[in-house]
Structure formats: C-alpha cells, structure tokens
Amino acid sequence: MTALFNPVIPGCHPDPSVCRVGDDYYLACSSFEFFPGVPIFHSRDLVHWTQLGNVLDRPGQLPLPACTPSSGGIYAPTLRHHDGRFWLVTASVPHGGTMLVTAEDPAGPWSDPVFLPEIPGVDPDLAWDEEGRCWCTFAGIEQARIDPVSGWALEKPRRIWSGTPGARYPEAPHLYRVGAYWYLLISEGGTERGHAISVARGPAPDGPFEPCPANPILSHRGTDHPVQSTGHGDLVQAPDGSWWLVLLGTRPRGGTPGWHVLGRETFLAPVSWMDGWPVIGEIGSAAPPPVPPTGPAAPSRDDFDSARLHPRWVSVRSRPPEAVSLAERPGWLTLHARGRGLDDPAVTLVARRQEHHDARVRALVDAARGRGGLAVRLDEQHHYSVELVPGEVRVRARIGPLAQRVAARRVPDGPVVLGVETLASGPGMDHPRQEPDVVRLGFEDGSGEFVALAELDGRYLSTEVAGGFTGRVIGPYAAAGTVQVDWYDYRELVHG
Incomplete structure (x- = not known):
C-alpha cells in the first residue's frame, strides 16, 4: 500500500x-x-x-x-x-x-x-x-x-x-x-x-x-x-x-x-x-508521489483535439449533440446556447469539478457570434461567471434571488483568454466570519498578465449557503448564440 x-x-x-x-x-x-x-x-x-x-x-x-x-x-x-x-x-x-x-x-x-x-x-x-x-x-x-x-x-x-x-x-x-x-x-x-x-x-x-x-x-x-x-x-x-x-x-x-x-x-x-x-482508523494524510503507479494523471489542459470529450467533463442534465460539438470547428469546443444561460436548468455548460481549494483556470474563448465564458457553478441560483461579448468582458454574480453585473472592461474584438482563480483562506481564523475562499474573475491582457475584474466571497457558492449535495464545477458555457473554446487549462495553485 x-x-x-x-x-x-x-x-x-x-x-x-x-x-x-x-x-x-x-x-x-x-x-x-x-x-x-x-x-x-x-x-x-x-x-x-x-x-x-x-x-x-x-x-x-x-x-x-x-x-x-x-x-x-x-x-x-x-x-x-x-x-x-x-x-x-x-x-x-x-x-x-x-x-x-x-x-x-x-x-x-x-x-x-x-x-x-x-x-x-x-x-x-x-x-x-x-x-x-x-x-x-x-x-x-x-x-x-x-x-x-x-x-x-x-x-x-x-x-x-x-x-x-x-x-x-x-x-x-x-x-x-x-x-x-x-x-x-x-x-x-x-x-x-x-x-x-x-x-x-x-x-x-x-x-x-x-x-x-x-x-x-x-x-x-x-x-x-x-x-x-x-x-x-x-x-x-x-x-x-x-x-x-x-x-x-x-x-x-x-x-x-x-x-x-x-x-x-x-x-x-x-x-x-x-x-x-x-x-x-485515522483519516490521515501524506504527500502523494508525483507520478501515480497506475498511469498518467488526468491532464490539466484540454485542447479539444479528440473526437470525444474526456470523461471528467460534465454538463447539466443533458448534453444534446446540437448544443455541444467537437467537430463543428475542429480543435475547438463549440457551444450553442439553450434557454436563458446559467439561470436556466437547460444551460449549455461543459465543466469539470473543482478539485483544489487553490485553483487556477484559463480558457481561450471566442464569442464573436454569441455571449458566454467561464462559470463557477453550484446550481442555477448560485454561480459566478466571467463573460465575453464582442469587445467587452463582464463579471456576473447570482446569489439566490439576486443577480448583478459586477464589473466590465472593454477589450479588443476577437478571442480572449478568460480566467478564474480561487484563493483559499488560511488554516486559522482571522475573524469569525472569514470567507472560505476568494473567487477572482477576469481575463489576460495583451501581455499575458491576468486582470482581475472582481474578487468575490466564495461562501455564497457553498453548500452551507445554497443547500443541496453538490460542489462547484468550473467550465465554459454559452448564454446566447454560439461560443467556441480553443483550450481550457485547470491546475492547482501552489503558493510560495
């Protein structure tokens, strides 16, 4: 063992x-x-x-x-x-x-x-x-x-x-x-x-x-x-x-x-x-070896070059072929919007489970024919997103009955690298209401630097607030029209 x-x-x-x-x-x-x-x-x-x-x-x-x-x-x-x-x-x-x-x-x-x-x-x-x-x-x-x-x-x-x-x-x-x-x-x-x-x-x-x-x-x-x-x-x-x-x-x-x-x-x-x-016995912990003996770990990056999505990718309730395609634009994930976006039970979303408290996600998104981006989702009433429309990046938040556009920034037309980062609180407790983590949403500018448009309290995307049995997923979505994703990169953030 x-x-x-x-x-x-x-x-x-x-x-x-x-x-x-x-x-x-x-x-x-x-x-x-x-x-x-x-x-x-x-x-x-x-x-x-x-x-x-x-x-x-x-x-x-x-x-x-x-x-x-x-x-x-x-x-x-x-x-x-x-x-x-x-x-x-x-x-x-x-x-x-x-x-x-x-x-x-x-x-x-x-x-x-x-x-x-x-x-x-x-x-x-x-x-x-x-x-x-x-x-x-x-x-x-x-x-x-x-x-x-x-x-x-x-x-x-x-x-x-x-x-x-x-x-x-x-x-x-x-x-x-x-x-x-x-x-x-x-x-x-x-x-x-x-x-x-x-x-x-x-x-x-x-x-x-x-x-x-x-x-x-x-x-x-x-x-x-x-x-x-x-x-x-x-x-x-x-x-x-x-x-x-x-x-x-x-x-x-x-x-x-x-x-x-x-x-x-x-x-x-x-x-x-x-x-x-x-x-x-004790539910203990120790550092894992870097290479699992049963084979390579799931890659952190997906370039959508395969004929099928990796099994880690999930969608909400269904994934009809007319809404999600890897063939329509080879090498890209193509999403066609259904319903009213992230608030809708039929949202077009392809996401993976968040596995680390400190995580970094980047994706190259083309929304020339639609509106969409990266979502951090718990359910229809609890989600944050960084969204692209031609010429603008927006951050949106939905917490229960409240929905708000939090921030926006003009960007050049064309594909944009959108980003999400989750930064966990420390092991101690600075104050009784300290948040579990901070969710940063933004984009990479022309120099490759990450521009955080908003830093949001992570407690509102938790089971203790929203109820239910699930955890967060992070991935691209389409809220209107057609959104295409060239690549998606998820990795653990290691500090220091």
Whole structure:
C-alpha cells in the first residue's frame, strides 16, 4: 500500500462504492444532476485513481428532464462484481426510481437500465449469499430478495434494522459476509456535520442484527478534525488481507460555521478488527508521489483535439449533440446556447469539478457570434461567471434571488483568454466570519498578465449557503448564440 493521503478522489465525488477484482479496485460515485452520470474509477492501491469513464453515458440510460432539481438525479450507487459481471444499482431522484445496470468491463459499455419498481428507496445495495440469492437493502433500513435480471422483488421489503435509537436518517446500507457473520454497515445522523457510520451483525443476510456496542464506529462530529461530515462508507479487503474503508467527507474552511465549497469528497481509512467488529482508523494524510503507479494523471489542459470529450467533463442534465460539438470547428469546443444561460436548468455548460481549494483556470474563448465564458457553478441560483461579448468582458454574480453585473472592461474584438482563480483562506481564523475562499474573475491582457475584474466571497457558492449535495464545477458555457473554446487549462495553485 502506497503512503496514505486524502482525499483520494478530490472534488464532488460523494457516496463512494468500491469492489475489488483480483489486484484491481473499481469505485463509483454519485453524480446528481450531471450528465454523463456515475463516474467510475480504477486503482491498484486504493490511493491513486484514474477515471475510466461514466457508467450512465447515454441519454437512454439517464433521462434527466429539465424539471430535475439541482441536487436531484443520481444518488448513491453500489458497485459489485458477481459471477463474472459488474453490477451497479442506484436511484434517480425524484423521477426515475431504482435501477440496475451491468457490464463485463467497468470501462463500459454498460447495459440499459433494469428498473426495480418494488424497491422504493434510495441508497440501494446488492449482496449475494452462498445460495446465489440476491439481497437488495436500501435506506430505511429495508430489504428484499430480488431477481437482478428482471428487477422484480421476490418478497415484500421489510425493515431489518433501525440504526441507533434517536439517530435520524438511517441510510447508505452495505451488506457483507465476513467470517461467520453478515455485517450491515449504515450511515446515520444526516449527511451534514452529524454524519456517522454504524454497524450491526447477524447470522444471515436478513438478520436478526445486533448493533456494535461501540457505535458509531466513525464520526467527526463535535471535533476540530479538518475532515468533517464523515459517512457513507464501503468496506473492501485488499489482496494482502488488510481491510479499508472508502467514505465521503468534507473540508470546510473559513470562520463560523465553516463552508465547504468542493462538495463531499472521497476519503480512505484503514480498518482493523477487534472482537469481531470493524474499527476505523485515522483519516490521515501524506504527500502523494508525483507520478501515480497506475498511469498518467488526468491532464490539466484540454485542447479539444479528440473526437470525444474526456470523461471528467460534465454538463447539466443533458448534453444534446446540437448544443455541444467537437467537430463543428475542429480543435475547438463549440457551444450553442439553450434557454436563458446559467439561470436556466437547460444551460449549455461543459465543466469539470473543482478539485483544489487553490485553483487556477484559463480558457481561450471566442464569442464573436454569441455571449458566454467561464462559470463557477453550484446550481442555477448560485454561480459566478466571467463573460465575453464582442469587445467587452463582464463579471456576473447570482446569489439566490439576486443577480448583478459586477464589473466590465472593454477589450479588443476577437478571442480572449478568460480566467478564474480561487484563493483559499488560511488554516486559522482571522475573524469569525472569514470567507472560505476568494473567487477572482477576469481575463489576460495583451501581455499575458491576468486582470482581475472582481474578487468575490466564495461562501455564497457553498453548500452551507445554497443547500443541496453538490460542489462547484468550473467550465465554459454559452448564454446566447454560439461560443467556441480553443483550450481550457485547470491546475492547482501552489503558493510560495
């Protein structure tokens, strides 16, 4: 095992589910209102992860209508390998219900979904017993045996455990056979600062279950640990016999109450066993080696020279070919506006998740036939943008019901390098209301110098302000007409 560092998958990659096949690990995360859905990753050491693709990458697999709310969409997949196939079960909220897809290769293609109409909840889990029976457990905590091929339940769901008395939202169940017991791992307390993981065990997949006397076995609530909201974990055993937990957590910054802006991220923790119960170790950190052993890291720059977008790029709800093209102007990303820009659920946006508190983004944008630029988006009501129209660069801000043009500057006609920088606050607290970061928006002048037109408080693009379950994405958009992007460069800002 390579030296541990966290988060192992930064940015908005919550609700991780992991499985191992031989020496290879595969992990899937929630994707909410973004298309394509359910990013899937590969690793050889649980620390360095490479995105293979997205499980739900065809419109027929993932219909997200415009009425899908922000932080709706795809919730909490479970990824498993059984009988030579990969199985992924998830739920589309509020419209699609529980669905299951399969693949021989985790990189795809994945099947069209089979729906589970008698499984009404979210956070579905799959487990097979020694007789080959498939058990589906979901938030509640309820369970039923199912036929995973047809999707039909073989019995009426019933509650098998209620979690810790007084703890709200028992959810995120995962069921495992370890030795003589079946272990039921759940999250409870809500996915905010009270989040926790608890466990119970029983003689059979349907119990009866006895709770661990040390529950919750993991929670950072009430502590000053830099990683908060820890929960929604999934266990995996390594080839050497060691056990590990992938889980979600947040890294709040700034004053009181602290704001997390990157979303809920994927972390890794060691697991030991005492008296037949899992014990979660420290969620520590150390500097990663510069070159991941599983292959090159995702490039920071995209010149849009390929026939397909890299799988890290996401759009909001859909990405129709008439709105997004790599062929219309070879070597450029062409965006055709839909709706009313960033305030519209059907906005034409191609973005990537913000993965670092200190980040720098540049893009060469041509808006000769339209209006658009670079957006820092949390949802339709919370976003900042630096926007280009012929001869002018503007900065706009939308915070809840308030929308304003913050600044503008005349520029020569033609393509312009637009820029976004996020500058995190320090680890201490200068004052109780210190912002988590500052978002600088501007452009590069003719000499290549960055001109910041505005520096905006980052707290307004945080979950603590906006609500919901997602984190920031940063990318080009079209608000009117046609906008084209020659290249996009994202990188971590390293100070000093």
